[in-house]
Amino acid sequence: MSWTAAQQRPGGAATAPPILEMRGIAKRFGATQALDDVSLTLRAGEIHALLGENGAGKSTLIKIMTGVYQPDRGEILLSGQPIAIGSAAEAQRHGIAAIYQEPLLFPDLNVAENIFVSHQNRGVVTNWRKMFREAEAILATLGVTLDVRSPARGLTLAAQQSVEIAKAISLNVRVLIMDEPTASLSAHEVGQLFRLVRDLRDQGVAILFVSHRMEEVFQIADSVTVFRDGRLISTRPAAEVSPQSAIADMVGREMGLFQRRAPAPKGEKLLSVQGLGRTGVFSDVSFDLHRGEVLGFAGLIGAGRTDIGLALFGIEPATAGQIVLNGKTETIRSPRQAMSLGVAYVSEDRRQLGLSLPMSISANISLPVLSRYLTRLGLIRTSQERDTAEGFRKRLSIRTPNVELPVAKLSGGNQQKVMLSKWLNTHPALLILDEPTRGIDVGAKAEVHAMIGELAAEGIGIILISSDLPEVLAMSDRVLVMREGRQMAILDGGAATSQTVMTAAMGQEFAA
């Protein structure tokens, strides 16, 4: 195992030779420009942090670097030579490796096999002794003691991360991409991981470090790049960046993209949640919701916002805390029970969890309350189903030739409206909307926003979970900010700005 080591450091980073250069990279998915003319240079012996909100384009860039996606435009240079990265295997051959939040090990293979899994020519008979020896040698250079003969199953997450790093080293890694590697590690394990990362840097590896934890970024990064809406906003040495300036770069978009909803008069208290939690997922969430109020749930992906929704809807019942609905303490154990209490949950994943795609619009809309459409013999009154669907088609202007069409035939925005119809048809008192405008076009988005306003005005209490920060700010009376399963703040309409929400979501001290 060898690699030419020791670019001098520190301070040498900026002048060190570039290893990987991305020039003018663009990538488009349907209507979304995921990356727009992005140029990023990774240098030998440098830890380069990449920051950005959900959907800023970080993952897309990583997938282009690792050969999962092909860019629409732009070029990639490795040590000054233009290269194409057509597949994950090609990325590996170029010495580009990636490590993710959840290590992707084979649980039943032993540590050594996992290290060499993609590139060991085993021949007919595996030379186990040689393989174990080499695996031990690599782990030794990392200063990690692990039994290379034991299966990966049962290793701690931190140990699994070191196996991933050993795997990268065995591939003669020159560029190491770390995508939120610390998200599931304890503080102590993070310390160990960072020691490994610094060692690799000192050996001349270029490291791209993606994390939502500000303090870690500033602890380890040599330079910081911020993405927003698919564009590169800034690249600066870490010493010149403060958490505040980084957050400002991340959110600094034009406000007023959406019309701010006129606050409606608050009704009586509908829902009161005290110390709600589910073991290992989220804890100690407390808030009130009044009739006619829109409470936004902001936070990064994986912060636990959806899990609160699932607990209130009984899909994954809470294990701690209290839910008071309409003044009565309730233990919600199933979706059926939640529905009978007037709770409706519009899922973020309309294809997998929300709709039955091959079935008709009217069958999808009647499904949760099918019993309403039955004759005494238990047969379905299809004409009544159609009438309901026609009503919603007019009310939400669902664009379809008829309501007998399979939902799969509709555009994303119209599918979203069918899902909304399906739950409005249950006449909910509490409506939980999870990412209601994800992946739909601007026009449909505006219609959904108008609908949210109308529903609130009718006195429905709405929880709006959204990763679209301007949307949350425009629609919500108050904003609850989550971070890593904990409730960081509840901001009133006036106090909620992209700056304050993002600051809380990134776990910074909240001054105001």
Next chain:
Amino acid sequence: MNIRARLLRWETLLLAMLVVIAGLNIAYSPFYLGVGNIVNLFQLSIEKIIVALIMTLIIICGEIDLSVASVMGLASCVTAWLFQMGWPMPWALVAALAVGGVAGLINGFWTAYVGLPSLAVTLAGLIGYRGVARILVEDRAIGGYPLWFNNLGQQPQFGPLTISIVIFLAMFAIMAVVLHRSALGRLVYVMGNNLQAARYSGVRVRRVKLLLFVASSMIAALAGLLYAARLGSVRGDMAQGFELDVITMVLLGGVSIFGGSGNLLGVGLSILVILNLRNGMGLADITGNTQTSVIGALLILSVLVPNMARMIHTRWKGRET
């Protein structure tokens, strides 16, 4: 092309096959069109086609029940055993149906409430229920039932029709209404399409699954008793291997093995195709083994043709864009 159009095309294909087979049968055999032969054609497979009706619902729901033939065997063996012990025949029959219900509860509990795949659960049932059946009657053939019981299976009761055929026709009508008009049928399709979406819509998916498995086993038990009445004696290996014929009928009928699509009309046609094919080959003195091979080939075609058509269709579309 939407799914309904594709299914209609599949049923058209089955109908065309049926016409061709019937035409050949008429041309080759003067006996084919006789009432006796037509009744006989149904009567020889009547137990399987009764079970195929409920199997249609199970497979559309995205599950499978491999234990049906063993439950048929178990039900008839329970009856034989109790009858030998001196129980009156009617009580022995009721007990056998109840045993069928218990078998269904076991299948349904492990599948719906524990969450194991029905393939594994009912495979265990296939082995386990057959084992119990063999223990009960050992290596004997138990016969000597009251005459009325044997007549039930062997003598026409309604004009030229036996009670089994009447039960089949009635169940076909009931299942068609349940599957295509009732709330239960709607839920069966929804669950087969997307079980998670059903759960997220507040459908009590576990209860529906349990109900289906209990219905499947009880109908299988009934079919087993009809089989015992027809044969007039019961052995431990009764109906062994029938599950494969039953599943063949359902899949050839255009029901997707992945669940969510298919209908009872297709299964009805596929039953007619298979029965007429076997009958015609029988009249033409083709051996049983060859008959089985032909039906096997038919099944492979039924799975291959729609998938190939879809593949070619998507390739073609991909080329255009």
